[in-house]
Amino acid sequence: MTRQPAQEIKSLYLSHGSPVRRKKETHLLAYRGSVRPYVNFNAKHDAEILHKAMKGIGTDEDAILMLLTSRSNDQRQQIKAAYKKAYGKELVSALKSELGGLFESLIVALMTPSVLYDATKLHKAIKVTNTPLKSFICR
Numbered sequence: 001m002t003r004q005p006a007q008e009i010k011s012l013y014l015s016h017g018s019p020v021r022r023k024k025e026t027h028l029l030a031y032r033g034s035v036r037p038y039v040n041f042n043a044k045h046d047a048e049i050l051h052k053a054m055k056g057i058g059t060d061e062d063a064i065l066m067l068l069t070s071r072s073n074d075q076r077q078q079i080k081a082a083y084k085k086a087y088g089k090e091l092v093s094a095l096k097s098e099l100g101g102l103f104e105s106l107i108v109a110l111m112t113p114s115v116l117y118d119a120t121k122l123h124k125a126i127k128v129t130n131t132p133l134k135s136f137i138c139r
Contacts, residue, residue, distance in 0.1 A: 038075060064107065068111070
């Protein structure tokens with residue numbers, strides 16, 4: 001019996017540790033998110049890296065960006081919980097105090113659970129355009 005395409009891609013991904021970029025599998029990846037779960041993920045270790053990036057004078061914005069953009073949203077939520085457990089404060093609050101401008105907005109958006117982010121953007125779109133909610137509901 002042959003394996004399903006998704007299973008084949010998953011096994012290739014796990015064996016290589018990075019997204020599969022072969023041409024024939026590319027079309028299958030288009031139906032999934034672009035950020036794959038980090039294979040050797042450790043939320044506590046990632047929380048330590050973020051803490052060190054914000055510790056002392058100056059902030060290592062590159063370290064923050066590289067770490068958070070290479071983790072899935074579920075993994076970022078686990079990092080948030082690990083940071084709270086290890087340091088007793090909210091990761092998003094710590095990031096906001098260290099960052100500013102559009103970069104801060106980007107990082108805060110990355111740290112927001114995807115369902116909450118989508119709901120917030122939908123609410124804002126309805127409020128700005130003054131569109132009735134029933135126009136957005138699928139029947």
